[in-house]
Amino acid sequence: MRVIRETPATTEPEPRLRWRVAQRRVVCSGDWSVARLAAVERQIRRNVPRTSGEWRINLDEISTLDTAGAVMVQWLCRRLRAAGATVRLEDVSAERNAVLKLAASELGTAPPRPRSNPLEQLGRKITSGCLGITEYLAFIGRLTADSLPRMLRPHRLRWHEIAVELERAGVMAIPIIGLLAFLIGIVMAYQSGDILQTYGANVFLVDLLGVIILREMGPLMTSVIVAGRTGASYTAQIGTMQLTEEIDALRTMGITPFEMLVLPKFLALLIALPLLTVWADAMGLLGGMLVSSLLYGLSFEVFLQRLPTVVPPNMLWVGIAKAPVFAALIASIGCYQGFRVRHSADEVGRYTTISVVQGIFWVIVADAVFSILLFSWLGL
């Protein structure tokens, strides 16, 4: 019985090749099993002499010959033949012969997968990039077509799934979003308070924090966190279900995955993100207030009294109104990327990354559009 490979205590000798050039013989010896063949392979590659005539290969001293070893013996034969010799294996046992034959007849190579040239790849990238948008739109279309009938009859919505998603995307995100909003409130108050103080304009800290947090930072930061948390999980879940054919199983039952998987996620996020935004607004203001009162002499009372007078309520509404739009972007992109998974676990990782990056990207683009539209047209 063989002793464990790769452990130093092995009793079998190293695999070796000895060239008896004068006798035109190659003597192979030792353990020709797969884990130890690298040295032999190097010798075969480097040391085959330019020669002609008949060479004999002796395998008697080989203690173990597995299929990889047999492949190496055949390589040796092939090299010698390529160098101009004819080769004969010296009396080999029947068992070994069977293995050697197996290795010898192996020459039918697979046709390589056609490789595309760089130009073609570029073309494919561009077309798939363009088609990606139409595919996404098609996805939205199908989602709408499947969801509308349900939406019109709310009692047929999957309220249970919606509640589950609401808990995962909303309730469970409360601590992290609260904490981060609080910290950002602190940082912003601290950084801008310093500057305002030099002008003795401490009290404007309220204006500054109110506008920035309620209008921009609240919704934007919440969306970014939700895109990383929830958008990614949507993609990973749907992608894995694609791989395990669970999506197909749903289809065969006459249940469309859109209605079963996407719609609850979509609706849940549509509800959760505005609420989380309000939460983030509150925690951000709290952080700002804390710094204002501790460092810049603005008590809570002063802060809270001034806030409604300098920040019009529609500033708050603008912030909250953006949230459902961001939610729609994050949920649809997350689910869409999940459905793009087809074959492999790699793709789950890849599309999850894409989902997060695109989610954040489009949220920021939408935010910019909002700012311009609202500010320049409606004067908000």
Add this chain to the structure above:
Amino acid sequence: MAAPAIRIRNLVTRLGDRTVHNELNLDIRAGCLTAIAGSSGSGKTVLLRTMALLLPPVAGTIELFGQTTTTLSHSAERGMRGRMGVMFQRGALFTGMTVMDNVAFPLLEHTALPRSAVYEIARLKLRLAGLAPEAATLYPSELSGGMTKRAALARSLALDPELLFLDEPTAGLDPVGATAFDELIVHLRDLLGLTVILVTHDPVSLWEIADEIAFIGEGRVLASGTARTLARSAEPAVRGYFGGTRMQRARASWDQE
């Protein structure tokens, strides 16, 4: 006969709070094709995973090649793993690699051979497993059920293992494919001197290719021996399993030959 390739003594395995095996004893002879039978959920896959060092036992010992697995050093365990191949119930091919790369992967990891040699060996393994060369460049998601099984077999053979674990290799194959697969396993066992451990429900495999059958039930080996002896076993569960109509039909055709 030489020392057994695998010796299991008083094995206890537990998953969650469910005891799957309780005081299980089993010897597997080297160079033999041992089948593990038993009703669904009796713990065959779990036993296979335990033998393949994927699941540590709660109690008891497993000796592979005369070495107790629980006390192996890290490098010895790695060496041990290089000596066995596992074919999983669902193939478990790496979905991100072609079939060829799947087979080449363990070779690239475990040996210092250059790529050309590795791919040559991998091609040989694919052919051994009965896959057409065209299948080599396909991805697992592009394979049929039978091709997946063959590709998984090729990968489990990659490192020329001495021990080959097969979990229901013929389940889900058409009858012709299943017979061919059985023949392939016997052929490989004879050619490469493998010790094969085969989990199967297939009556034909049990009657025709198994040298020995271990029947698992109630968390232990209820009976072991050839299909013929098990069919006459005193254990009602074993007799019931081997007395079923499908078993008897397989037996009848086997008797005729």
